[in-house]
Amino acid sequence: MTGSARQRSVVPFVVVGLRIALLIGMVASNFAASTTDALQRAIIDSACRDAPDKQACLLEQEGKPVLEIAPEALLGYQVTWLSGLVGVLATFAVGAGLVVLLRLSGGPSGNRTE
């Protein structure tokens, strides 16, 4: 009950973790590969499986949106440092905020730390 591990604050851990997440989202994401992802690859490969000229089909498909009906926002979306910043902070806020709301709506008092 009085163990030091129990009393350790999570704040430094969260601050460091959040900095790492922001670094990944804002800096490392700029170096993300722009090639098709695995699901898109499966769609393209299966579409070209029976094509007479498979190479030409693959070239044609890779130059196109994966799905013609995909929303414009998806097709024109570019990863930037700003989307990393907004996304990381929004996800943190939604995740933590949701749990705070859950606690306020009646979590078990026995689990409270102080």
Next chain:
Amino acid sequence: MHIPDGLMYPATAAATGAVGAGAVAYALKKSREELDEKRIPIVGLTAAFIFAAQMVTVPVAGGTSAHVLGGAMAGIMLGPWVGTLVVSVVYLVQAVGFADGGITALGANILCMGVLPAVGGYYCFRALTKLLPPTRVAYLASVAVTSWLSIMAASVLASVFITIGGPLPLAAFPIMIGIHALVGILEAIISTSVIAAVLATRPDLLTDKERLPSSIPAVVREKAA
């Protein structure tokens, strides 16, 4: 692996949406019962980290790129239902705010990339750590194996949704699974690295403390009892 709008039949989208909503509701209920105040920011942090990690796609093979899912990692770190809640938050923010994954496919994405890896991964990890000796190496090896299996399972379920429950030919099935066998290696490396870092710095924040390696101080391992 985010399924976009239009890649599943409407009936599949509706059914997966309903089941996904039920799973999230259950995750909310379980999280309310299980979470203490100390772990509230950890939930937000894990979600934020997974969001950021998913932004970084790396080349895999044959002109294909991939990113981590993080579902098994969240389940192992926080428990199956808190983990499910964490990854559901990620997919919700991605779908609503960033058009990454379709709104109508949100239920399917939560099921195959959230519920299955977090819940299935958690129980797979528990089974492995029960079989193996309580060492740090065995603990991290269990994380790695679980992470790889979670990707394979997720790709199978996503393939079912888009082929049997969607317009794609069954030929997409082996392609998806083949590519994700490689993606799973990336997932295993990232998840194991993250959990190794938490194990080294704050093992008290991990769930299932009785499964922690015997090298972790007893005061931490016995806290759960």
